[in-house]
Amino acid sequence: MFDALTLVTGVAALLLAAWCGWAAYRDQPTKDWHFIGMAVVTVLALVQLVAGIVLLARGEKPEQGTTIFVAYLLGSFACIPAAGFMSLAERSKWGSVTVAAGCVVLAVLEVRLYDIWGG
Numbered sequence: 001m002f003d004a005l006t007l008v009t010g011v012a013a014l015l016l017a018a019w020c021g022w023a024a025y026r027d028q029p030t031k032d033w034h035f036i037g038m039a040v041v042t043v044l045a046l047v048q049l050v051a052g053i054v055l056l057a058r059g060e061k062p063e064q065g066t067t068i069f070v071a072y073l074l075g076s077f078a079c080i081p082a083a084g085f086m087s088l089a090e091r092s093k094w095g096s097v098t099v100a101a102g103c104v105v106l107a108v109l110e111v112r113l114y115d116i117w118g119g
Helices: 002-025 032-057 066-089 093-117
Strands: none
Touching: 002 032, 002 066, 002 093, 032 066, 032 093, 066 093
């Protein structure tokens, strides 16, 4: 289940990155619809955080260590909200670029989470 959730979160982040990248290409700031997309991806990251903590509580262990796994879980959860807040401060196309970059970072974090868990 954790692997499927990691894949879905990574794909959703890349789709949001493409959408915000398209907005930046058209010289548009982030709009309300982008924030709804950010909320969806953040909820997926929250579900992943909870699922990871539940797996750890059940006694399952990641291959590369619990501490680094929890750190990556927390980082992946905080990635999109941080980019969203920064895009609010920059109401130009660069706000959209910031969100797109944050989404790409989240996708990379998802790949790393998969590696840490033992995929």
